[in-house]
Amino acid sequence: MQGHIENMKTKVFVALDTASIDEAKLWVDQLGPVNPRFKIGLELFVSAGPRFVEEIAKKYEIFLDLKFHDIPNTVAGAARSAARLGVHYFNIHCSGGVRMLSETRNALDQLTGLSRKPKLLGVTVLTSLADEDLLQIGFTKSASAQVKTWVELAEQCGLDGVVCAASEIPLVKSLVKEPKFETMVPGIRLDANQTQDQRRVETPEQAAKLGANSIVLGRAITKAEKPSELLQEVVRKLENLS
Numbered sequence: 001m002q003g004h005i006e007n008m009k010t011k012v013f014v015a016l017d018t019a020s021i022d023e024a025k026l027w028v029d030q031l032g033p034v035n036p037r038f039k040i041g042l043e044l045f046v047s048a049g050p051r052f053v054e055e056i057a058k059k060y061e062i063f064l065d066l067k068f069h070d071i072p073n074t075v076a077g078a079a080r081s082a083a084r085l086g087v088h089y090f091n092i093h094c095s096g097g098v099r100m101l102s103e104t105r106n107a108l109d110q111l112t113g114l115s116r117k118p119k120l121l122g123v124t125v126l127t128s129l130a131d132e133d134l135l136q137i138g139f140t141k142s143a144s145a146q147v148k149t150w151v152e153l154a155e156q157c158g159l160d161g162v163v164c165a166a167s168e169i170p171l172v173k174s175l176v177k178e179p180k181f182e183t184m185v186p187g188i189r190l191d192a193n194q195t196q197d198q199r200r201v202e203t204p205e206q207a208a209k210l211g212a213n214s215i216v217l218g219r220a221i222t223k224a225e226k227p228s229e230l231l232q233e234v235v236r237k238l239e240n241l242s
Contacts, residue, residue, distance in 0.1 A: 010208040010238050013063045013184075014231065015039040015218030019047040027222055032060055034232050039216050041065040050085055057086035063184065063216070067123050069093035072100040076107035079120070083111055087118050089184065089214075091163055094122040094150035101157035119182065122154035122162045127187030144168060151175050161213065166202035169210040182213040190220045190234070204234050208241050 012035050016024045024044055031038075038060055040053055045066060056062055064087040068075045075092055082090045092104055101122065108117055124147045125134070131142045139146055147168045152175060154162050161182030164172055169183050185207050207215050217234065224230045 009241065010204075010212050011037055011061075011214040012204070012231070012235060012238065013037045013039040013061075013214055013216045014221055015041065015065075015216050016044050017041060017218050017222070019043050021048045021052060024048065024052075027227070028056060028060070030228050031221070031231055034228050035235050037061040037063070037214075039063040039065050039218075042067075050081070053087065054085045057088070062087040062089070063214070064090040064118075065216075067091055067093055068104075069096050070100075072096075072103040075100050076103045079104045079107050080111060083108060083114060083118050086116075088116070089119045089121055091121040091123050091184075094124055094153050094162070098153065098157060101153065101159060105158040119160035121182070121184050122150060122157075122159045124150045124154075124162050124164045124168070127165045144171060147171060148175065155181060166207035166210050166212060166215075169207070169212055173211055183211065184214045184216070185212040186216040188215045188217050188220075190217075190230075205237055205241065208238050 014027065014031055014035065014037065016027055016038050018024050028038060038056065040062060045053065053062060053064060064082055068078050069092065075096065092101065094101065105120060108120060111117060125143045129143065134141070134143060134146065141149070147164055148171060151162055151172050155176050155178065161184060162172060163184045163186065165187055166185045169185070172183055188202060188204055188207060190203060204215055204217065221227050221231050
């Protein structure tokens with residue numbers, strides 16, 4: 001299956017959403033042979049630290065999901081550190097503005113001595129937010145309108161792609177001129193009716209049909225009774241769509 005996975009049109013990243021290093025390693029050992037891609041977010045990063053990320057990235061494709069958002073110099077420095085860990089993707093908030101996005105892009109471009117540079121993704125509107133949530137925090141645009149603004153900003157600043165909801169993929173594809181501009185899609189549920197703490201969700205198959213380059217699956221897999229078998233089923237279905 002490994003060769004087929006490498007050629008899949010839509011990649012699957014399994015979210016290691018836990019504070020337990022032992023639990024994360026168990027999931028990696030169980031699921032790595034089925035699908036060699038993982039997402040490491042804030043919970044595990046704060047608990048396990050950068051050395052753990054570096055260790056896992058030596059063997060697997062890692063999406064470092066820390067959503068950097070700070071002054072330009074700080075984010076550019078964090079980007080250099082992330083790149084040196086060997087991760088394949090990491091993300092920063094588009095709401096940080098042109099200077100933050102551009103300086104981070106430049107910081108990565110100027111790095112030398114790496115066997116591979118990570119792809120830089122811009123976070124648009126979190127999939128946990130709906131239109132009414134944006135209004136509550138002072139945004140006057142709908143989620144899709146705000147996504148449009150930030151996608152255009154991400155492309156202008158030379159980012160490699162964006163993190164967005166599956167439903168917004170057609171909008172992203174219609175806006176960008178660069179064919180290699182990627183979409184990383186969280187908020188994926190095996191049953192779209194089980195939203196949990198997400199608001200704008202979709203199934204793996206529907207996200208793939210909409211053109212997602214990568215999707216993130218978490219609790220649906222890691223909390224399943226037979227996680228490796230379920231993940232294998234998801235990968236097989238996506239493989240058949242490729």
